[in-house]
Amino acid sequence: MTQLAGADALSALDPVFAQLAVGAGHNLWGLTHLTMREKAFVCLTADLCHPHLDLPLAMHVQMALANGVDAESIRELYRHLAPYVGYPIVVPAFQRLIELGLPEAEDTEAVKPAPLTGPLARAVRDLEDVDPGLAAFSEDQLAQRWARPHLSVRERAIACLTVDVFYQTFDESLRLHAELAKAGGATDDTLRDLLCGVAEFGMPRAWAAARALRL
Template structure:
């Protein structure tokens, strides 16, 4: 079953259906085009077109300032297109939109993609595609490795360990490895006192764990606090933690130099991992920003 299906999940679904597996598509958010549950049998080209056209994809015309570079060559573009031409066209269009978002740097987009892949456990083809694209745009592998270390408590340590294994495999295929950025350690990052107080009210040991995890990663080198916050916002949206966690990370991003437009761009980027989840993220962001103005 596919819930809030994104491009990566649909890529896998089509391959599974063609292999004879029974797959069910579930679009969960009624107000955003969801609510339908349908089994997908073995597909013909016409059936593939019908299934894919039934998904409420965001139109690029909705975001006129971010049309993307139509000539941009995406990593694994040919592989996606050969899997299914119609889906390939959709995926390439969406990929160019996401990688072409002007509000975010290539580094920031890479870290957000990695966060989304880990949240959705897309640790094979999608993660490799996004890492390869990032490498081709000058993002150091060690910086992406640091992003995985940062994301471990938000996506799960076992998932982070699997992702690090994939990065080792990718590293073996790289001829030239760029050095990490060497971003300085930041010492002025603290867990907000209110968050710690609320955690202690739940459980003292859990509060101690939360404080330890925050302290171990938010001031480390190679990623700025803003970069860490932006990719962690992606985990909040995809994990559905849109209360205190989302608000804390959005606040950290803004307090360390990120803009409101960059927060919105993160949600636009991860919309391909589930439109309904991105929609709920925009609602949470709207409510959060209202408290800051």
């Protein structure tokens, strides 16, 4: 069985807990319908949602890098998630990445918004009937993110679905991100694996999300 990053550090805290945690970790990393990058992004997203920026984040960054996730993709994940988890949470997360020795950003170009199409455009139109100002802000934030390089639409949607599970946002947000994930090539089995993997971070939330998706 593959050694999970940080297992020794967990054993030093509590040997029995370490066995339980490693078993839960192997559940996620053994799932077959998520890519290794997607599994890493689930863990890194979970760290922002709690937030867990100390040992858990260090372990997940190490695991991500060990499984071929490049540093710029980790940075892009955090850029993408800022309006979903809150900009203030992402600031100390970037500080922590620097402390962990992640290289400086390679992408320093100005952000170029891309016109929204498909489900994203529809979501903004639906929001205009509720609050035009919020719709305009949401359109601006979405347009700055979903067409950027370094992450695929499927990867971005899976990260957002992870946020939905943590924050229990099961109406428009969950449906939108599930639709985007499937448009990017995800299947029902992909989403089932996602829920099974996210259960490591809180089973009751995963149970509720499974009922909401009804796959």
